[in-house]
Amino acid sequence: MSFNPNSDKIFIWGMPGSGKSTFGRKLAEQLSCTYTDMDDWIVAQAGKSIPQIFREQGEDEFRKLEKEALRSICEKTTGVIATGGGAPCFFDNADVMNDAGLTIFLDTPLLTIYNRLRDREGRPLLDNTNDLYGTLKQTFAQRKNWYCEARIHIKSETTDLQKEIDRFFTKQ
Ligand SMILES: Nc1ncnc2c1ncn2[C@@H]1O[C@H](COP(=O)(O)OP(=O)(O)OP(=O)(O)O)[C@@H](O)[C@H]1O
Numbered sequence: 754m755s756f757n758p759n760s761d762k763i764f765i766w767g768m769p770g771s772g773k774s775t776f777g778r779k780l781a782e783q784l785s786c787t788y789t790d791m792d793d794w795i796v797a798q799a800g801k802s803i804p805q806i807f808r809e810q811g812e813d814e815f816r817k818l819e820k821e822a823l824r825s826i827c828e829k830t831t832g833v834i835a836t837g838g839g840a841p842c843f844f845d846n847a848d849v850m851n852d853a854g855l856t857i858f859l860d861t862p863l864l865t866i867y868n869r870l871r872d873r874e875g876r877p878l879l880d881n882t883n884d885l886y887g888t889l890k891q892t893f894a895q896r897k898n899w900y901c902e903a904r905i906h907i908k909s910e911t912t913d914l915q916k917e918i919d920r921f922f923t924k925q
């Protein structure tokens with residue numbers, strides 16, 4: 754697949770902690786294109802952290818900001834975009850991304866995600882649970898069908914990510 758850094762977009766989807774930023778940065782470096790983090794974009798626009806947005810405005814309002822951020826990212830940027838964990842699962846965001854570029858779902862085992870996230874804070878939907886693994890399982894069950902809309906699925910635990918990058922992309 755050829756990739757033009759001046760016109761093409763690649764959206765990385767996956768659960769919180771699945772490795773979107775890590776993989777997205779690496780891919781952007783390989784393809785010599787820009788890297789954009791949708792959560793950072795929202796924070797810059799709102800002038801507040803994600804936990805603050807959830808606390809002060811609630812999840813519904815966050816999802817609206819996320820939808821607006823996606824539209825403006827589609828207009829203003831190219832390159833690799835790591836989305837928010839829930840972004841493909843609300844409104845018509847999944848279709849918007851599939852129309853605007855290539856979508857990649859990082860399918861990382863929940864146990865791996867659990868081990869990565871158990872001592873971390875700053876994720877409003879996961880911070881207030883005393884059963885993190887159960888919450889991850891429930892969230893993934895609700896989101897799975899959305900994530901499966903991605904054009905490319907990568908089993909990130911069992912796959913050599915570098916090989917995947919080489920397999921799918923050649924720079925134009
Ligand atoms: N392929 C990998 N192998 C080992 N560790 C990884 C891998 N990918 C990511 N990690 C580690 O897992 C953690 C989460 O990764 P990362 O921040 O990239 O995920 P994310 O999906 O962007 O998370 P967030 O929901 O915070 O946006 C980090 O500590 C990162 O170093």
Ligand SMILES: O=C(O)C1=C[C@@H](O)[C@@H](O)[C@H](O)C1
Binds near residue numbers: 768837838839
């Ligand atoms: O999984 C989610 O719904 C979220 C993931 C984060 O990337 C942020 O977009 C926010 O905390 C919501």
Ligand SMILES: [Mg+2]
Binds near residue numbers: 773774790835
């Ligand atoms: Mg990230």
